[in-house]
Amino acid sequence: MLREWACIGKAQALSSRRHMAKQHKILLLDDDEQLLELYQELLQQLPSQPEVRVSNSGARAIAMLESELFSLLITDLRMPKMDGLQVLAIVRRKYPYLRIIVLTGVLDEEYRSRAYALGVDMFWQKPSNTEEFTLFKDCIESLLDHNVQSEGGFRGMQSKSLVDLIQLECLSQSSAVLHISQGAVSGKIWVQGGEIIDAAAASFTGEEAFREILSWKSGNFEILPAEPNRPRTIHNSCQGLLLDSAQAFDEGRGQQTGSETPLPGQAGHAPPANATLAPLARFEGVEFLLTMPTDEKTPCESWGLENAHEVAAWARAAQKRLRELGEELGGGVLAQVTGAGWQRHWAFSADDKKGLLCVGFQRTLPKEKVEQTMKHIFTKWVS
Amino acid sequence: MGLLNKKAASGPQRLPTGTFTVDAQGCVVSSTVPQSVPAELVREIGQSVVSVFQGARKANVSFSEMVVQYTTYKITAREMRGGAIIFLSPKAPKWVSPS
Numbered sequence: 001m002l003r004e005w006a007c008i009g010k011a012q013a014l015s016s017r018r019h020m021a022k023q024h025k026i027l028l029l030d031d032d033e034q035l036l037e038l039y040q041e042l043l044q045q046l047p048s049q050p051e052v053r054v055s056n057s058g059a060r061a062i063a064m065l066e067s068e069l070f071s072l073l074i075t076d077l078r079m080p081k082m083d084g085l086q087v088l089a090i091v092r093r094k095y096p097y098l099r100i101i102v103l104t105g106v107l108d109e110e111y112r113s114r115a116y117a118l119g120v121d122m123f124w125q126k127p128s129n130t131e132e133f134t135l136f137k138d139c140i141e142s143l144l145d146h147n148v149q150s151e152g153g154f155r156g157m158q159s160k161s162l163v164d165l166i167q168l169e170c171l172s173q174s175s176a177v178l179h180i181s182q183g184a185v186s187g188k189i190w191v192q193g194g195e196i197i198d199a200a201a202a203s204f205t206g207e208e209a210f211r212e213i214l215s216w217k218s219g220n221f222e223i224l225p226a227e228p229n230r231p232r233t234i235h236n237s238c239q240g241l242l243l244d245s246a247q248a249f250d251e252g253r254g255q256q257t258g259s260e261t262p263l264p265g266q267a268g269h270a271p272p273a274n275a276t277l278a279p280l281a282r283f284e285g286v287e288f289l290l291t292m293p294t295d296e297k298t299p300c301e302s303w304g305l306e307n308a309h310e311v312a313a314w315a316r317a318a319q320k321r322l323r324e325l326g327e328e329l330g331g332g333v334l335a336q337v338t339g340a341g342w343q344r345h346w347a348f349s350a351d352d353k354k355g356l357l358c359v360g361f362q363r364t365l366p367k368e369k370v371e372q373t374m375k376h377i378f379t380k381w382v383s
Numbered sequence: 384m385g386l387l388n389k390k391a392a393s394g395p396q397r398l399p400t401g402t403f404t405v406d407a408q409g410c411v412v413s414s415t416v417p418q419s420v421p422a423e424l425v426r427e428i429g430q431s432v433v434s435v436f437q438g439a440r441k442a443n444v445s446f447s448e449m450v451v452q453y454t455t456y457k458i459t460a461r462e463m464r465g466g467a468i469i470f471l472s473p474k475a476p477k478w479v480s481p482s
Contacts, residue, residue, distance in 0.1 A: 083396065092454075110397070110473075113455075114398075114473075117455040118454050118455065119454070307442065307443055310441075310443065311444055313442065314438045314439055314444060318434075318435045318438060318439070321431050322435065322451055326453045328424070328427065329398060329399070329428075329456060331398055331453035331454070331456025331473075332453040332454025332455040332456060333453065334451070334452075335454060336452045337449065337451050337452070338449070338450045338452075339448065339449045340446055340447065340449075341445055341446030343445070345446075346444060346446070367448075371450075371452075
């Protein structure tokens with residue numbers, strides 16, 4: 001039966017060869033050699049004719065990902081030594097744009113939830129008949145067609161910028177709530193009869209929230225039902241708002257590259273304000289900021305902190321140790337670490353490209369608020 | 384087609400849940416973590432937490448409580464006389480990509 005599919009698939013693949021713009025690469029990870037061979041042959045018959053590479057261990061798969069560029073990883077969960085969830089945790093952290101499908105015989109809601117929380121695109125039970133396998137192939141083909149990294153934009157509507165989406169909503173005079181999320185933070189824009197009436201993101205509301213959301217370069221996007229009773233806080237037109245936001249964004253960039261401007265919280269013994277960090281210090285309760293680039297030779301930047309070198313050394317070591325612990329546990333990516341103390345609270349989060357961000361908060365700020373504010377600061381810093 | 388799905392339905396290791404205390408050296412003093420969880424893993428968690436607390440004291444960033452958030456897991460630790468009490472709890476995902 002499987003061989004028959006392979007023959008039919010070959011004919012289809014030949015007919016679509018000329019339409020192929022670029023060849024995708026799929027990495028297939030499973031500890032079962034027979035199964036790897038079988039799936040490799042079957043997946044090579046997809047209309048887009050991807051190159052299918054295989055690995056029978058998590059460590060080898062990670063090594064292959066480091067040396068080659070793949071469009072899609074298909075992994076099993078149950079494997080000796082490093083199981084699929086541990087692989088997912090590492091892969092998602094290192095390759096945030098890689099498409100991932102879990103293909104498993106393990107039927108357990110907990111694993112499904114954990115896999116989705118680790119950011120997999122699909123969770124598939126291994127196909128058991130022709131129809132299921134056809135569906136599976138269709139899904140893979142569809143995923144390969146939509147590559148977030150190469151096309152950019154918001155997942156859920158690739159190749160459209162957020163400005164395009166907002167303009168579309170306004171021009172069509174529709175009523176809806178746009179829910180936009182980037183990492184752990186999210187925002188909403190309320191559109192009523194083609195007019196933007198309100199926005200909310202982090203601790204911002206109204207036009208300020210709208211500008212905040214527009215500063216996000218990528219994320220997820222969905223349209224929620226309209227809320228006609230939402231009070232109006234924005235009275236500017238859609239085009240006016242977009243122009244104002246673009247202007248504010250340009251001015252912000254100009255300030256970052258221009259001369260340093262003192263901030264209210266910077267008086268006294270604090271070091272000179274860093275133009276890059278200054279906008280982040282506006283968030284409620286921020287006492288100090290410290291950024292540590294991924295390359296340890298590049299100097300750290302700090303705002304409002306005296307012993308930056310000591311804190312940086314500790315934060316780097318703590319982040320490394322806790323990240324390795326998470327990988328060993330299979331608990332996923334280390335998202336955030338927060339601490340509460342008598343003098344101050346603090347939090348740190350890491351981004352693979354930018355490095356580590358550590359923020360100190362006034363001790364009067366509630367712990368729950370520290371967590372939320374840190375998410376917003378981190379998202380702003382990364383974007 | 385059974386060949387495509389021939390493994391038994393047992394899965395990867397489950398995330399440990401429970402509470403345990405460690406002394407200043409990171410040795411486990413008491414624990415409610417199930418025995419099915421490897422002792423080495425529990426010890427590793429304890430030592431990691433204690434080392435973060437100790438490092439923070441040296442860097443003058445002292446604190447009494449720490450929350451470590453992973454995508455699907457949460458570790459909460461409170462300092463206790465140089466050691467710590469540690470709470471382990473898996474998290475349910477709050478958000479799934481709409482794509």
